[in-house]
Amino acid sequence: MDKLRTENHEQKVRLGVIGFNRGKGFLEIAANQFENVIPAAICDLDPEKQRIARESFPETPVFASLDDMLEQATLDALIVETPANYHAEICAKTLAAGIHVMSDVPCVDSVEEGELLFAAVKTAQPIYMSGANPNFRPTTEALLDVYERGLLGKVYYVETEYVHDLRSLYESSPWRIKYPPIKYCTHSLGPILEVINEDFEQVSCFGTGSHILNLPGQHDVMSALLRTKSNVVTRLMVSFVNNYNFDGSHLIRIFGTEGSALIHPVTGEFKLFSNKSFIKHSCNPDMSLDILKTLPRYANRPESHYHGGTDYALIERFLTAIRTGAPSPVPVEKALRMCLPGIFALTSAEKGGELTRIKYPWN
Ligand SMILES: NC(=O)c1ccc[n+]([C@@H]2O[C@H](COP(=O)([O-])OP(=O)(O)OC[C@H]3O[C@@H](n4cnc5c(N)ncnc54)[C@H](O)[C@@H]3O)[C@@H](O)[C@H]2O)c1
Known part of the structure; x- marks a missing residue:
């Protein structure tokens, strides 16, 4: 089956994930089902997840910390799949490094983290998108x-x-x-x-x-x-x-x-x-x-029954926004309101x- 093509699909996107449980599925869908997505970095604290990452993506560098990944990998975009209490800090650092971010829900875990995330997004050029699949x-x-x-x-x-x-x-x-x-x-x-x-x-x-x-x-x-x-x-x-x-x-x-x-x-x-x-x-x-x-567009693709195909929809919208410069499909205000x-x-x-x-x- 042909890979899915977003608008401006000729533009390569070097994509990383942090948090390699749900993050594994996202990287597999993005790299295997969408045209011109390069799995460019994986980060997880857990050595066992790092082992699985090396096994699943042998060409992709694997890191144990966000700081090392941001310093050593070349990324256009990152998908954040850690527990919620890390989301704000990871998103703030990644956006400040000039990298687009899609971060899973809940977007933050405290009021203070909400303020941190909002300020970080508002002072950054790259896109912040909430992975609000429902x-x-x-x-x-x-x-x-x-x-x-x-x-x-x-x-x-x-x-x-x-x-x-x-x-x-x-x-x-x-x-x-x-x-x-x-x-x-x-x-x-x-x-x-x-x-x-x-x-x-x-x-x-x-x-x-x-x-x-x-x-x-x-x-x-x-x-x-x-x-x-x-x-x-x-x-x-x-x-x-x-x-x-x-x-x-x-x-x-x-x-x-x-x-x-x-x-x-x-x-x-x-x-x-x-x-x-x-x-x-x-x-x-x-x-x-x-x-x-x-969602019928993704119905015949692997794992698309999971969450009704909405994980595909998130990736497609994220890649499209990155490649076209369109506004975030789920901006920070919407993320915090929910x-x-x-x-x-x-x-x-x-x-x-x-x-x-x-x-x-x-x-
Ligand atoms: N949208 C949905 O339908 C949906 C479904 C399930 C989970 N989620 C969300 O997705 C995120 C991930 O969920 P999960 O079920 O994969 O969680 P999980 O706890 O199973 O996996 C999280 C992974 O992140 C790693 N990790 C934790 N802190 C880290 C850090 N600071 N740096 C690097 N790695 C770190 C852990 O080692 C673990 O491998 C959560 O925010 C959760 O709320 C959303």
Whole structure:
């Protein structure tokens, strides 16, 4: 199968990755499936990951530290796949070295890191792109389409959930054990912010603590209520330890002034009811849109079923922006809007659910 060609695909992109777990898949897709992408450097702290990197990419230099990589490798772009608490520092240093960055979600792990990242991006020439793959899911495309056609009217209330029992990943990904689930909110908030069109300003949040494993500091489930200035309310729930096995891992319910939607992003189920639709029948008052699970452009390529092909979409958009000079497909403001509410939600939970103001570096 021919490699995928972005606009200006003749331009070579020397690409590195830091964090060689999820980063391995990204480098494989970028180098093997896209024209003129050179795997130019790999960095991981872990000697075992370095060994795997040498085995997978024998021609590519492998480093144990970001500083060594930035000093010794020649890179046009870097994909950042470390745990979130390293993202801001890695992105800031890499951008300052004149290298484009795509960094996975959550974009930062604290308010201070949000300020650092924002300042770094605003003073840098290269592109910063957030790897917010759910924003490119087939169901997100469909949501935007029905919203832009006016079928939902003004969105005023949303429920969004991410329920995923991650205990099987504790050994390979130890940061997940105590990671407060509400901070992993970008998958849930990214798509819905596209139809809310306003920042969240206030949050109140509770966590259950650890009922299943009895681990101090762990929460099985955390649930937050978020509010915008014009009183659009969202209930956000995230659980990473559970025995809940019904709905697939993501769920979105949208209430609009003209309609509503019930979406399961992973399975592609999308139910729509709209006062503005002419397609109505007394026996079938809502419409079930048949949304593909995988973006059709990538459907026949390796691992494209994973995340609905959205990892391909991220790479394609990142390469295109680099090669054309177009603005970042997911800029830092968007990244922080879908990430900081979870960080402030945790602060609220730590204060017994206290109503907490969400602050962004730009105001
Ligand atoms: N968008 C998605 O759908 C999605 C899915 C899974 C994970 N993620 C995100 O992707 C990122 C990576 O997730 P993962 O599951 O691969 O995590 P992981 O913990 O399994 O792997 C992270 C790797 O980074 C390495 N590392 C840690 N700190 C480093 C540093 N300072 N310098 C160099 N290497 C370092 C570790 O040794 C490890 O190999 C995380 O930010 C996570 O939140 C996103």
